Amino acid sequence: MTTESSAPRPAVHRFAVDVPEWELADYQRAVRLVLRHPLITATWPDERALPRVRRFAATLRRDLAEAFGYRLELHGSTARLVRAKDRLDGTQPAVSRTGRPFDRQRYAYLSLCLAVLGRAGIQITLSELADSVAGDANRITGLGLDPDHGPDRRAFVDAVGWLEERGVLRLADGSSAAWASDPGAGEALYDVARDVVFALFRPTRVLQHVESVSALLDRALGSSGNAERRQAAQAARRAVVESPVVYHVDVELAVANHLRGSAFAADLARLTGLRVERRAEGVLLVDTSGFTVERFPGTGSVAQAAVLLAVEMADRVADPDGRRVKRLTPPDGHARQQALAGHIDAGLPTATLVRLDDAGPDKHRAVEGETGHDEADHAERLPFITDSFLRTAVGEILQRYGTAFGAQWHADQERLRGEAVALLERFGAVTAVPGGVLVRPLVGRYRHTVATVKPRATTETLF
Numbered sequence: 001m002t003t004e005s006s007a008p009r010p011a012v013h014r015f016a017v018d019v020p021e022w023e024l025a026d027y028q029r030a031v032r033l034v035l036r037h038p039l040i041t042a043t044w045p046d047e048r049a050l051p052r053v054r055r056f057a058a059t060l061r062r063d064l065a066e067a068f069g070y071r072l073e074l075h076g077s078t079a080r081l082v083r084a085k086d087r088l089d090g091t092q093p094a095v096s097r098t099g100r101p102f103d104r105q106r107y108a109y110l111s112l113c114l115a116v117l118g119r120a121g122i123q124i125t126l127s128e129l130a131d132s133v134a135g136d137a138n139r140i141t142g143l144g145l146d147p148d149h150g151p152d153r154r155a156f157v158d159a160v161g162w163l164e165e166r167g168v169l170r171l172a173d174g175s176s177a178a179w180a181s182d183p184g185a186g187e188a189l190y191d192v193a194r195d196v197v198f199a200l201f202r203p204t205r206v207l208q209h210v211e212s213v214s215a216l217l218d219r220a221l222g223s224s225g226n227a228e229r230r231q232a233a234q235a236a237r238r239a240v241v242e243s244p245v246v247y248h249v250d251v252e253l254a255v256a257n258h259l260r261g262s263a264f265a266a267d268l269a270r271l272t273g274l275r276v277e278r279r280a281e282g283v284l285l286v287d288t289s290g291f292t293v294e295r296f297p298g299t300g301s302v303a304q305a306a307v308l309l310a311v312e313m314a315d316r317v318a319d320p321d322g323r324r325v326k327r328l329t330p331p332d333g334h335a336r337q338q339a340l341a342g343h344i345d346a347g348l349p350t351a352t353l354v355r356l357d358d359a360g361p362d363k364h365r366a367v368e369g370e371t372g373h374d375e376a377d378h379a380e381r382l383p384f385i386t387d388s389f390l391r392t393a394v395g396e397i398l399q400r401y402g403t404a405f406g407a408q409w410h411a412d413q414e415r416l417r418g419e420a421v422a423l424l425e426r427f428g429a430v431t432a433v434p435g436g437v438l439v440r441p442l443v444g445r446y447r448h449t450v451a452t453v454k455p456r457a458t459t460e461t462l463f
Helices: 022-038 051-055 055-067 106-118 128-136 151-167 174-181 192-202 223-244 253-260 260-274 299-317 333-345 359-363 387-400 407-412 413-426 442-444
Strands: 069-075 080-082 124-125 168-172 186-193 245-247 277-280 282-286 382-386 430-433 436-439
Touching: 022 051, 022 080, 051 055, 051 080, 051 106, 055 080, 055 260, 080 192, 106 128, 106 151, 106 192, 124 128, 128 174, 128 186, 128 277, 151 168, 151 174, 168 174, 168 277, 168 382, 223 245, 223 253, 223 260, 223 282, 253 260, 260 277, 260 282, 260 333, 299 382, 299 387, 299 413, 299 436, 299 442, 382 387, 382 430, 387 413, 387 436, 407 413, 413 430, 413 436
Parallel strands: none
Antiparallel strands: 069 080, 124 186, 168 186, 245 282, 277 282, 382 436, 430 436
16 A cells, blocks of 8 residues: 555646646747747747747746746737847847848848838838938948949848848738839838837837947846846856857856756756756757757758768867877857957947946946856867868868769868858857867767768759
8 A cells, every 4th residue: 555655746847837737848839939939920930829829928928037037028919038148149140031141231221120110100111111211321321221222222122021021011012022123113012010110129228328239238146145046047048048059168157057957957848848968068958849940960061061070070089090189278258259249349339329427237247258267277178170171071071972962062162161160160069260170079979970961863953
């Protein structure tokens, strides 16, 4: 006879406490959806997304706030996840419909479009939007907008297309394609989804008071030990859902301690349904459900070349018979953050800057990236692989798997090498340095891997 004291106790969960077990998979799908798409509208990313979020709205608000320090807002036909950012990330740019990453000009036009739409009514024509944006852009030194100038028009169309995809602008009449080809040959009338406009641009601070992009990062300091531990736990969870791989040396000591904690993996598994893989060097969120926009290993010529390069580098580092690989100290992450912040701040409009007398908190935020320990002292020396080795490896890969890569890649091996290395760097597998790359621990997963690449179909025309 089983006594009450010997009966198994039910698991005590920190998150999704009011979600029945038979609905847990649906709830986890909603969490992944919101984390991947911080803006959800009636049509973006698809028509089923918003009902899925609304179904668990109350629980999502509570769990996202407690787990990550995020704020979920639902207004009308819009759900908006307001995220806290700990670091600047240059690996996730906005992209056009054709896959072109946004540059400064496109970001500027996108911001000006939002400003115009915030003042507009419920409808606007494409030419009216272009004229209003041009009026603002032409008052900004170094920007300008001339719809008759091809590069300007293409950049403006990319910004408008980004808004169309997300349901900010909905075509009511006419065609935008004709205007994009020739502004005088066509016209388009848009309905403006004002709730989406306001959800997109909700700054938490007066931007005229911001002296550096670093001031927009999350630098909250706890007033007690419990508050500091809670914030460090949130930063640890944010790091893992926002980056493919998180190394302990890349985060503050308190955050690294939470990454090593026993409850960390269980909490994320309960929230997202994804498994956390832990190693001595850091953690990896294993994406088995298409959670991330880009996956590694993935499909396509660049992704295939990247994983094959990872195999070559892993075998080179571990080769007992080869020449010893030089090891170097990785570059200081704080310095890289400062450089990225400086690059962004170069476009700050100083003419409209209003400095506050009480700038104490801003000064603390401006030194974003400082850590509780010296990264350079704690970082291990990493194997250095030269560019010449990578060039030779790409040439051998193309020769060995020639039918798997299009003629364009065979004709431009240097471009294939560059894009493959960039992909590996985005996923934390390498760090690019002058003259080559530093191999990070993730590459060790592909040591002694036997790769099989499917040959291209004879009718394939894409590269």
